[in-house]
Amino acid sequence: MVVNEEPKASILIVDDEQSLLDICKEALTEAGFTVHVAHDGPSALRMLSHLPGLDLVISDLRMPTMSGLELLKKLKDGHSEADFLIMTGFGSIETAVESIRLGAADYLPKPFNISHLLLKVERILQIRRNREDRKKLTNIVRVLNLSQAMNxxxxxxxxxxxxxxxxxxxxxxxxxxxxxxxxxxxxxxxxxxxxxxxxxxxxxxxxxxxxxxxxxxxxxxxxxxxxxxxxxxxxxxxxxxxxxxxxxxxxxxxxxxxxxxxxxxxxxxxxxxxxxxxxxxxxxxxxxxxxxxxRLYGQLWDMNLEVIRSFAQAVEAKDVYTRGHSERVAIYATHLGNRLGLSKEDLHLLYTGGILHDIGKIGIPDVILNKPSKLTTEEFTVMQRHPELGRAILNQVTSFGNILPIIFYHHERVDGTGYPMGLQQEEIPFLARILSVVDSFEAMTSDRAYRKALPMNVVRDILQEGAGQQWQDDLVKIWLEEAEKPDFKNLRQVNVTGHVEFQDVVDA
Incomplete structure (x- = not known):
């Protein structure tokens, strides 16, 4: 059986004494290391550009042209990330302290025996391996954090x-x-x-x-x-x-x-x-x-948006008075959601929910949808089925799962007298409560088969009177503040073009 052992470290020995170079090279080679030699500092620096994977430099302190400490400074200035071991026959505490201060891993006084050298080398390389393992772990954590944030x-x-x-x-x-x-x-x-x-x-x-x-x-x-x-x-x-x-x-x-x-x-x-x-x-x-x-999600969103709009147009084709209603409700809902500081995901749900909130009306008879007078009790009961019909239609599309509560509950009232379930207050999904406010506002400010659009002062009075009963009171207050701003009418010209540009739209 062949055992794949981890390759030993790469070491550069720098010394102007040939005999010591030979002894150290032989001992370290026999120990399994890859060994390179240089006779002075400048030669060592030239070699470094060809030894990117170098792990350790063992250098004499006193050498002609460039001392070991000068070589150490060069390495720490960016020429190499190898560890450094100083050896010298002119040892002193001051020299040891200075070399360690400059970044040397250890200090080896001459004369030394080979076993002492090997112990020093193994110790330095083990510390280096531990350090590299910690770096790898840290970098793995960084990459995981990045991936989590990106996802x-x-x-x-x-x-x-x-x-x-x-x-x-x-x-x-x-x-x-x-x-x-x-x-x-x-x-x-x-x-x-x-x-x-x-x-x-x-x-x-x-x-x-x-x-x-x-x-x-x-x-x-x-x-x-x-x-x-x-x-x-x-x-x-x-x-x-x-x-x-x-x-x-x-x-x-x-x-x-x-x-x-x-x-x-x-x-x-x-x-x-x-x-x-x-x-x-x-x-x-x-x-x-x-x-x-x-990018692919944006393309898919654009395609889905066209499908979503075609659904809304299919409903509005049955009633000339509601054409554009769903698009305006979607725009109003995202604008209010943005004012409330909702997440991008919730804003998308509001927009899509706004477009599709009346999709169930496709199952309501035309005679009821287009009736120019008040609906009878029986006719209103039929009309009340459109949230349920809408949920049933969209329930077949898996990607619309998060939108279903908005569709199903957008006619609930906070006092519990709404339909289809008679929920109240926080029982009603928050996004459905938002849509309820802007849906009612848009209906009152637009022409219908049975009446003309109501003036803004009348709409304001109706919303304020119904705050806390039909609609959540703070949502009514905030929406009226937005609706009475001079540039509010510009919202009617906003064109939501797709997922990628959505934030620019809701900031408009």
Missing amino acids: TKLDMKSLTNEFLSQVQKNFNPDGVVLFLQDNEGLQSKAMRGSLLRNNPQLGTWVKLLGERVFRQQLPELILLSKKGPPQLSTEGPPPDASITSIMAAAMPTRMKSVGSIVLLRNTDKPDFTREHSQLLNVFAAHTASAFENA
């Missing part, structure tokens, strides 16, 4: 805001630009951060970077503050000298890429690291699927 959003606007908030919380950038693909190509959909305000040249440069990352499907990490081997870079530096590090990642799905994201930091913060870049890449990939789902 609660189904429209582009909320999804974009949530994604940018997650990016800012986890990466603390000074500037963020999100690019998404549409019919006209890759477009800047959201921009945050002081670095990008009032700097169109920087915006142009960032877009070129975003387009290249989108096209090549490869992440980029650009470190402008470091000398030495260049990191992945764009065509020329950005037109802002304060920017020191940049990350960019594509947003791929299984079928295609939906966009890219670019993050910038200036001199006030530490540079982005490879770990940051890897995590951003994971964030972008996870969110790409959410954006694609939102």
Whole structure:
């Protein structure tokens, strides 16, 4: 049986003494490590660009050209994320303290025996493994939090805001630009951060970077503050000298890429690291699927909306006086819901419920629907069946399940004398109570077969008189405040175009 063991760590030994290099290399190689050697600091720095997976640097303290402490400083400035072990024959407490202060993992005085070296190395690497495990766990938690947050959003606007908030919380950038693909190509959909305000040249440069990352499907990490081997870079530096590090990642799905994201930091913060870049890449990939789902959901919503409107038109085709009633009730309901601070999901339920609230009237005889005079008791009993008929019709459509309570209960009264169930107060679903107010308002302010539209002062008196009896009193109060605003009439021109743009509509 073949056992796949975890590969041993990669180690770079730096010393100007060849014999010590040979001894250390032989011992560490026999222990299973991958070992590289360099004779001085500059040589070690050149090698680092070719050793991205390096775990540990073991360096002599005193060397020509560049000391071990100077090499340590270079590594901690961003040349490598490897741990560092200082060894020297000129040991002192002060040297040990200084090396640890600068970020060394440990200190090994010369002369030493090989077993001591191996113990030090194993200890440092075990601590490194533990640290990496904690980082992985932390990053897993971050990705899970991102996924959970993204899964609660189904429209582009909320999804974009949530994604940018997650990016800012986890990466603390000074500037963020999100690019998404549409019919006209890759477009800047959201921009945050002081670095990008009032700097169109920087915006142009960032877009070129975003387009290249989108096209090549490869992440980029650009470190402008470091000398030495260049990191992945764009065509020329950005037109802002304060920017020191940049990350960019594509947003791929299984079928295609939906966009890219670019993050910038200036001199006030530490540079982005490879770990940051890897995590951003994971964030972008996870969110790409959410954006694609939102796009597909938006398309499905648009299709459903057409079907929903056709249902309403089928009802209104039977009664010329109610044409447009359902659309106006839907608009009024979402406007009142938005004023109340309801969630996006509830606003959609209100809109759809408004469109479909009278769908049951399709089963009511025309002679009753279009009667120009008051209905008889028997005729009114037939009319009262339309909420039940509406629920029965829509109950066949699984996706309308959450809308059924609005349809079924929109003629209940808070005093318990409504129909079909005679519910009262909080027994009536809240969204149905909202719809009841605006449905009655729209009916009173529109022409009907049996009367002309009532003037606003009469409608106000009727609503105020019925507050606390037919309708919830605080909902009546808030709705009348909205209805008496000068721009209220503009609500009649609002065109709800679909799920993606819904927030813009309800804010109108």
